[in-house]
Amino acid sequence: MTTGAEGAVIETQVLTKRYPGNVTALDGLTVTVPSGITGLVGANGAGKSTLIKILLGLLEPTKGRAKVLGHDCQLEGEQIRTLIGYMPEHDCLPPDVSATEFVTHLGRMSGLPATAAKERAAESLRHVGLHEERYRQIGTYSTGMKQRVKLAQALVGDPRLLLLDEPTNGLDPAGRGSMLELISRIGTEFGISIVVASHLLGEIERICDNLVAIEAGRLLRADTITSFTEVSRVLLVEVEEGLAVLADELAKRGLDPRQHQRALLVPLAGDATYDAVRDAVADLGLPLGRLEQRRHSIEELFRDAVEPGAEPDYLMTEVSDVR
Amino acid sequence: MSADGALARADRPTAGADGVIHDRGYRRYDGPRLGRVQIVRSLCWHSFRSSFGIGRGPKAKIVPVIAFIAICLPAVVNAVMVAKGGTRVVSYSTYTFALRVVVLTIFVAVQAPELVSRDLRSRVLPLYFSRPMRRGDYPLAKYVAFTMACLAMIEIPLVLLYLGTIVSAKGHSGIWSETKGLAGGLLIGLMWAVLVAAIGLALASLSGRRAYATGAIAIYFFLTWTLSQLIYQIAGGRGGPFVPGGPSPGQRLAGLLSPFTVLDGVRQWFGDKAVGPMSPPGGYGAAYVVMFLVLLAASFAILAVRYRKAAAA
Numbered sequence: 024m025t026t027g028a029e030g031a032v033i034e035t036q037v038l039t040k041r042y043p044g045n046v047t048a049l050d051g052l053t054v055t056v057p058s059g060i061t062g063l064v065g066a067n068g069a070g071k072s073t074l075i076k077i078l079l080g081l082l083e084p085t086k087g088r089a090k091v092l093g094h095d096c097q098l099e100g101e102q103i104r105t106l107i108g109y110m111p112e113h114d115c116l117p118p119d120v121s122a123t124e125f126v127t128h129l130g131r132m133s134g135l136p137a138t139a140a141k142e143r144a145a146e147s148l149r150h151v152g153l154h155e156e157r158y159r160q161i162g163t164y165s166t167g168m169k170q171r172v173k174l175a176q177a178l179v180g181d182p183r184l185l186l187l188d189e190p191t192n193g194l195d196p197a198g199r200g201s202m203l204e205l206i207s208r209i210g211t212e213f214g215i216s217i218v219v220a221s222h223l224l225g226e227i228e229r230i231c232d233n234l235v236a237i238e239a240g241r242l243l244r245a246d247t248i249t250s251f252t253e254v255s256r257v258l259l260v261e262v263e264e265g266l267a268v269l270a271d272e273l274a275k276r277g278l279d280p281r282q283h284q285r286a287l288l289v290p291l292a293g294d295a296t297y298d299a300v301r302d303a304v305a306d307l308g309l310p311l312g313r314l315e316q317r318r319h320s321i322e323e324l325f326r327d328a329v330e331p332g333a334e335p336d337y338l339m340t341e342v343s344d345v346r
Numbered sequence: 347m348s349a350d351g352a353l354a355r356a357d358r359p360t361a362g363a364d365g366v367i368h369d370r371g372y373r374r375y376d377g378p379r380l381g382r383v384q385i386v387r388s389l390c391w392h393s394f395r396s397s398f399g400i401g402r403g404p405k406a407k408i409v410p411v412i413a414f415i416a417i418c419l420p421a422v423v424n425a426v427m428v429a430k431g432g433t434r435v436v437s438y439s440t441y442t443f444a445l446r447v448v449v450l451t452i453f454v455a456v457q458a459p460e461l462v463s464r465d466l467r468s469r470v471l472p473l474y475f476s477r478p479m480r481r482g483d484y485p486l487a488k489y490v491a492f493t494m495a496c497l498a499m500i501e502i503p504l505v506l507l508y509l510g511t512i513v514s515a516k517g518h519s520g521i522w523s524e525t526k527g528l529a530g531g532l533l534i535g536l537m538w539a540v541l542v543a544a545i546g547l548a549l550a551s552l553s554g555r556r557a558y559a560t561g562a563i564a565i566y567f568f569l570t571w572t573l574s575q576l577i578y579q580i581a582g583g584r585g586g587p588f589v590p591g592g593p594s595p596g597q598r599l600a601g602l603l604s605p606f607t608v609l610d611g612v613r614q615w616f617g618d619k620a621v622g623p624m625s626p627p628g629g630y631g632a633a634y635v636v637m638f639l640v641l642l643a644a645s646f647a648i649l650a651v652r653y654r655k656a657a658a659a
Binding site: 076102 | 371372373374375377378379380381382384385388389392401402403464465467468469470472473474475476477478479480657658
């Protein structure tokens with residue numbers, strides 16, 4: 024297998040896609056995605072699906088280059104598509120065939136010989152947790168089961184990379200949980216790299232090793248999950264009363280408190296922050312309920328970052344490339 | 347969660363990214379992989395089978411089976427008559443024209459949407475396009491498959507007729523003339539299949555709603571056929587089609603409207619003498635050939651545009 028530098032599964036360089044009518048879907052996106060599970064996050068319309076189509080070699084970029092597993096997307100689309108399993112966002116299943124037949128057929132379309140396609144279809148369906156139901160017509164399935172069939176068809180050709188577009192779409196919380204668990208298992212135990220596109224950061228943050236955040240076709244940030252969360256260390260201060268007074272006092276002491284439900288979040292800059300908070304609470308004589316160091320969930324971090332003007336610097340470091 | 351994941355990854359054998367056997371049952375596939383041509387061939391075979399409802403439920407087989415029996419019946423009846431001392435009355439080159447028109451219209455109207463509208467409706471196309479195929483491979487496979495299916499509908503009755511006839515043919519000359527007749531009939535049948543399949547798929551690809559697609563195809567085939575007949579009658583004047591002095595230009599051109607009479611015009615332009623549903627095109631034969639090519643090109647253009655859009659969507 025030819026891979027790019029240090030096992031990068033995806034490399035793009037100033038990738039730009041403009042649609043007719045001067046709609047810019049991707050705007051000079053340069054990013055390197057290492058192996059493992061990577062979350063591709065951004066609001067709806069941020070350019071996630073466009074990026075996936077370019078990576079599949081189905082859409083020509085207006086400018087720039089993209090490589091998947093070391094292959095050029097524009098020149099070696101066919102080659103790439105033998106190595107990728109793709110799960111689209113929308114419904115893509117015919118209602119009147121059984122899951123077994125459907126996944127077998129798509130296994131054939133991935134280039135498997137007839138017998139191998141049958142075997143691997145049965146295995147893929149087993150891996151995603153469909154057992155006896157697999158002989159039933161897909162039309163009779165629940166949304167959760169349909170999502171599993173979509174995942175199974177992406178898995179059937181034994182891909183090196185899975186591109187999953189909003190895999191938890193339409194699922195209830197329990198269904199989301201088990202779908203995420205399944206994806207995490209495929210990534211860690213099956214040794215398949217995965218890119219999960221989602222607009223729900225809080226959700227995929229749980230299963231990803233890396234995160235690529237895009238906004239309006241531009242790279243917001245690409246990094247490992249740990250470094251994403253490191254920058255977001257804050258101190259949560261909860262007082263039984265006098266929240267507003269405390270906020271003023273903390274501001275006077277050079278801190279930048281922010282109200283979060285019935286508590287204050289204060290950027291944590293070291294022990295000095297603890298001291299300042301302790302002193303402020305003591306000086307005002309407020310009843311302190313809770314004082315704890317907290318990791319921002321990335322969702323909060325991201326939501327805050329895209330709010331124009333409301334960009335506290337502890338929430339988001341400057342946009343940087345992962346390499 | 348992510349920490350656990352990282353741990354599991356670190357524990358894994360790292361002997362290259364390939365060839366590592368993971369526990370918990372996931373097996374890599376290291377057997378042979380078929381190339382693009384074989385994948386397209388496989389799609390083609392799959393589509394050919396579904397043209398007859400094979401691999402689908404029993405309901406999917408009703409229309410193709412009835413259509414197939416209906417179109418074979420005249421050949422079988424005539425063959426039986428020949429065996430009992432009668433003569434072959436059904437022609438290889440025109441077969442039973444009206445029956446063929448009706449049966450093919452129904453077959454194409456019902457089965458062409460089965461091949462393309464279903465996939466559009468269930469939005470399964472992105473799954474095909476994300477596999478090692480090229481943009482044009484999908485419509486190509488569908489077209490070849492459906493042409494083969496129409497070919498089976500058209501040619502098998504001819505072969506049955508031939509087999510039934512030569513069993514009782516007298517002498518070598520009899521067999522030879524039957525064989526010549528069959529060869530011509532098969533070639534004309536090929537022309538039919540090529541055009542009818544193209545038009546059927548092109549119209550079906552315009553709608554994901556199967557009922558609309560079926561309706562569009564049936565209406566197109568029946569309406570043009572009816573209009574063509576109507577104009578033919580009108581152009582013949584009060585006396586009907588057989589006016590003195592041979593058919594009028596209007597009568598000779600009326601057939602250009604319907605794909606079926608276009609096909610028959612081309613047949614006669616090739617010099618086949620069997621009596622068709624309308625007057626021979628006479629000096630306008632070339633117009634029928636041009637029309638044949640125009641219909642074919644238009645159908646291919648619709649398919650090409652349709653699936654270029656679908657691939658990028």
